[in-house]
Amino acid sequence: MASMRDIKRRKESIQSTEQITKAMKLVSTVKLQKARTRAEHSKPFFDMMYETVSNMLAKSGNINHHFLKAGDSPKKAVIVITANRGLAGGYNMNVAKLVTKGELKREDVVIYNIGRKGKEIFKRNGYEIAADYSDVIENPLYSDAMHIGEEVLKAFTNNEIGEIYLAYTGFKNTVVHVPTLIKLLPVEQNHTKQNEKESVDNVPMNYEPEEDEALDIIIPKYINSLIYGALVESVASENGARMQAMDNATSNADDMIADLSLKYNRARQGSITQELTEIIAGASAIS
Amino acid sequence: MAGKLFQLKIISPDRIFYEGEAWMVEFTSSEGELGVYADHVPLTTILVPGIMTIHEQDGIKKAAVHAGFAEILQDRVNVLAEVAEWPEEIDINRANEARIRAERRLGGASGEANINFVRAELALKRSLTRIKLLS
Numbered sequence: 001m002a003s004m005r006d007i008k009r010r011k012e013s014i015q016s017t018e019q020i021t022k023a024m025k026l027v028s029t030v031k032l033q034k035a036r037t038r039a040e041h042s043k044p045f046f047d048m049m050y051e052t053v054s055n056m057l058a059k060s061g062n063i064n065h066h067f068l069k070a071g072d073s074p075k076k077a078v079i080v081i082t083a084n085r086g087l088a089g090g091y092n093m094n095v096a097k098l099v100t101k102g103e104l105k106r107e108d109v110v111i112y113n114i115g116r117k118g119k120e121i122f123k124r125n126g127y128e129i130a131a132d133y134s135d136v137i138e139n140p141l142y143s144d145a146m147h148i149g150e151e152v153l154k155a156f157t158n159n160e161i162g163e164i165y166l167a168y169t170g171f172k173n174t175v176v177h178v179p180t181l182i183k184l185l186p187v188e189q190n191h192t193k194q195n196e197k198e199s200v201d202n203v204p205m206n207y208e209p210e211e212d213e214a215l216d217i218i219i220p221k222y223i224n225s226l227i228y229g230a231l232v233e234s235v236a237s238e239n240g241a242r243m244q245a246m247d248n249a250t251s252n253a254d255d256m257i258a259d260l261s262l263k264y265n266r267a268r269q270g271s272i273t274q275e276l277t278e279i280i281a282g283a284s285a286i287s
Numbered sequence: 288m289a290g291k292l293f294q295l296k297i298i299s300p301d302r303i304f305y306e307g308e309a310w311m312v313e314f315t316s317s318e319g320e321l322g323v324y325a326d327h328v329p330l331t332t333i334l335v336p337g338i339m340t341i342h343e344q345d346g347i348k349k350a351a352v353h354a355g356f357a358e359i360l361q362d363r364v365n366v367l368a369e370v371a372e373w374p375e376e377i378d379i380n381r382a383n384e385a386r387i388r389a390e391r392r393l394g395g396a397s398g399e400a401n402i403n404f405v406r407a408e409l410a411l412k413r414s415l416t417r418i419k420l421l422s
Contacts, residue, residue: 038301041301042300042301044303045298045299045300045301045367048296048365048367049367052331052356052358052365052367142301142369142370146369204329205329205330205331206328206329206331207330207331207332208316208317208318208330208331208332209318209333214331214332214333214356217333217356218333218356221354221356221367221369224369225367
């Protein structure tokens with residue numbers, strides 16, 4: 001049986017760890033609330049953008065636009081959004097797995113990375129990282145999304161990459177976060193959502209400026225808004241995941257402390273009993 | 288002289304900027320100024336920095352809208368604006384400063400890269416819109 005002192009030391013160490021996890025849980029709870037309101041506020045823009053663009057593509061029939069076709073290059077850009085910090089359960093790993101365990105071949109993938117943890121993972125696995133924007137994840141702004149979108153699109157127009165994907169964690173609610181991989185470019189025309197609502201009124205849409213030019217402008221905006229939406233959702237998910245992880249850690253620490261207290265008390269009782277027996281034995285030996 | 292009303296929605300990435308009924312809305316598109324009434328021909332158009340004037344049944348509201356696009360349908364108009372501001376949210380001093388900075392950059396040495404030129408021009412347009420809205 002471990003000595004009393006060992007058990008006590010162990011217990012104290014767990015107690016101080018528990019204090020840290022508790023504090024981290026509180027911090028991420030507060031951050032989660034903030035991030036969630038933000039995600040909720042940006043949702044309408046996100047949804048509307050999606051709807052408008054799919055409507056546009058549905059109504060305008062077969063437009064032959066370079067954003068709607070895959071480029072010639074076999075390279076595929078993946079924008080991956082992870083966190084700058086760990087201790088968030090499987091959060092970072094789950095996003096990275098979408099890329100590493102998915103159908104994408106490692107040689108073809110070019111990573112546009114957001115979040116230090118993801119960078120570490122991809123570096124370790126030998127992926128090509130084209131750019132790193134880890135600073136933005138703390139407080140994503142729309143202009144950050146615009147900046148990233150611009151860079152990726154530039155590579156696409158220069159034919160350095162043929163397709164663009166986006167890997168992030170979707171935020172369903174506080175406890176449900178879904179790692180998601182979506183294709184940004186070429187824009188897929190047959191989304192299932194579209195088929196559901198055939199009701200799209202068949203009034204032909206006019207464009208000002210001309211269709212091609214309008215798409216040239218609108219599709220980058222569409223991509224920017226998707227990136228922005230993904231950023232804010234990921235931040236919310238990150239804090240949600242961390243809150244959960246820290247909650248688990250705290251309750252595990254509680255369990256361990258309860259177990260150790262029991263052991264400690266038993267060891268204490270055992271040592272007292274032993275001392276008593278020794279004293280009595282000594283006394284009876286003298287008399 | 289309020290005419291037929293239509294649904295107007297202005298959404299920016301951070302919030303629903305405006306949602307309500309209007310009988311006319313005016314804004315600047317890439318092709319020029321536009322005034323939209325209800326039952327307009329379906330039209331999607333690109334916005335450039337400019338003032339958006341919303342004519343409601345009981346009054347007029349003005350806002351600065353920079354970049355984005357508008358989708359005009361028969362009974363509603365959806366505006367997706369990347370940046371939208373009410374007059375009271377604009378800091379005139381900052382706008383003035385931005386204007387001067389942009390003007391300097393445009394008038395300055397032309398050796399700088401093209402992208403800066405475009406950016407400065409946009410910044411100038413934005414600041415001018417803000418100033419115009421407040422004056």
